[in-house]
Structures are given as structure tokens and as C-alpha cells.
Amino acid sequence: MVGVAKYPFKRIGRRLRKLEAELEGSYGFVEGSVWYPSERFIEEAHEMVLEEYGGHTGYETGIHLYNVILGQVKATDGIYQKAAVLLRKLSTRPCIYADGNQACARDC
Numbered sequence: 001m002v003g004v005a006k007y008p009f010k011r012i013g014r015r016l017r018k019l020e021a022e023l024e025g026s027y028g029f030v031e032g033s034v035w036y037p038s039e040r041f042i043e044e045a046h047e048m049v050l051e052e053y054g055g056h057t058g059y060e061t062g063i064h065l066y067n068v069i070l071g072q073v074k075a076t077d078g079i080y081q082k083a084a085v086l087l088r089k090l091s092t093r094p095c096i097y098a099d100g101n102q103a104c105a106r107d108c
Contacts, residue, residue, distance in 0.1 A: 056098040
């Protein structure tokens, strides 16, 4: 399967879309018309990318930092700006994960 090896993000994307389709309360929630990922979704996305690409396990500051990031995202206007804030905050310091959130940010 040449396509799978060449585009591994597609495989992870399919798994994440499946997670999104599962119980909303477990993997995210909707406010207004915006779906926000839950801590569980962020942790499972991180684990999926670690399985696929390797990296460091464990936390640097901890998953509680995600709630701070989520508050900043919610305070931002516009869906594209919200996405940009989420991606930037997940991929810069301070970091939730010991690998600098690289695994989680790869998939966002």
C-alpha cells in the first residue's frame, strides 16, 4: 500500500474523525456552532501520533494547561482564528507534553 506509507496522516485523520463521531461528551463538546476537543481527545490524539512516529511520553506541565488554552480559544472570535490560536498554543511553550506537544500539534 504505497498510499498509506506516503500519507500516514490520512490514517491518523480517519481515526480522529472516528473519535469525533463517538460520544460528544467523551471527546468534545459544542458551544454555539463550534466543536471543541476535550482533554480526552487531545490525549488520545497525542497517543496515536506517538504510536505512529515515536517521541517522548509523559507531561511537561500537565493536561490541565489545556483548559487554559481552551479558555483562550473560546475568547477568540471567528472559527479560523480559534483554530489558529489552538494550533499555536498546542505547539509552543509552555507545553502540555514532554515532547513539546509536537505529536499533538502534528495532527491539528
